[in-house]
Amino acid sequence: MATVNLSTYDLNSVPQGNAMKFGIVVSEWNYEITGALADGASKTLVKHGVKQENIHIKHVPGSFELTLGGQFFAEYTDVDAVILLGCVIQGETRHFDFICQGVAQGATDLNIKYNLPVIFGVLTTENQQQASDRAGGKLGNKGDEAAVTALKMVALQQGFENELLVD
Numbered sequence: 021m022a023t024v025n026l027s028t029y030d031l032n033s034v035p036q037g038n039a040m041k042f043g044i045v046v047s048e049w050n051y052e053i054t055g056a057l058a059d060g061a062s063k064t065l066v067k068h069g070v071k072q073e074n075i076h077i078k079h080v081p082g083s084f085e086l087t088l089g090g091q092f093f094a095e096y097t098d099v100d101a102v103i104l105l106g107c108v109i110q111g112e113t114r115h116f117d118f119i120c121q122g123v124a125q126g127a128t129d130l131n132i133k134y135n136l137p138v139i140f141g142v143l144t145t146e147n148q149q150q151a152s153d154r155a156g157g158k159l160g161n162k163g164d165e166a167a168v169t170a171l172k173m174v175a176l177q178q179g180f181e182n183e184l185l186v187d
């Protein structure tokens with residue numbers, strides 16, 4: 021089966037982030053994966069004009085804590101968007117399901133509660149290989165994709181705030 025690099029995107033379609041600020045919350049569980057996601061997200065933001073000093077990275081113990089980490093950014097900072105980065109790998113128990121459900125719903129709730137783009141950059145995989153493939157491996161880097169999504173959502177919001185019609 022042919023492999024597809026999920027992180028391929030049209031560079032010209034990504035807004036410039038020169039005046040934008042971002043918070044990134046990174047889970048320490050599976051850090052060899054989540055660290056690579058954070059690296060990808062950070063580099064992608066910089067590639068699209070975001071100043072290094074406007075990228076704020078904080079760590080939480082596990083993916084379940086990503087929601088509260090995101091809430092701290094929303095409550096205590098003036099970032100334009102938050103990127104949540106984690107990696108949950110299926111184990112023998114149902115822990116996987118509860119963590120995935122919790123953080124997915126938590127991220128959704130934050131978006132709505134704060135009217136703030138909170139990007140879901142959590143890998144939910146069956147094994148380590150699937151995670152590596154998506155953290156800088158043959159299927160790209162989900163952190164890059166999360167950064168592009170964040171840039172697009174901030175630009176969309178700013179368009180609404182400036183009463184510009186956006187396609």
Ligand code: DLZ
Pocket residue numbers: 047049050081082083084085106107108109110111115119
């Ligand atoms: C406990 C746990 C397990 C079993 N697996 C993962 C995982 O694959 N990825 C991850 O990010 N975190 C895991 N955790 C930790 C939980 O996210 C959380 O930190 C603990 O349940 C404490 O709230």
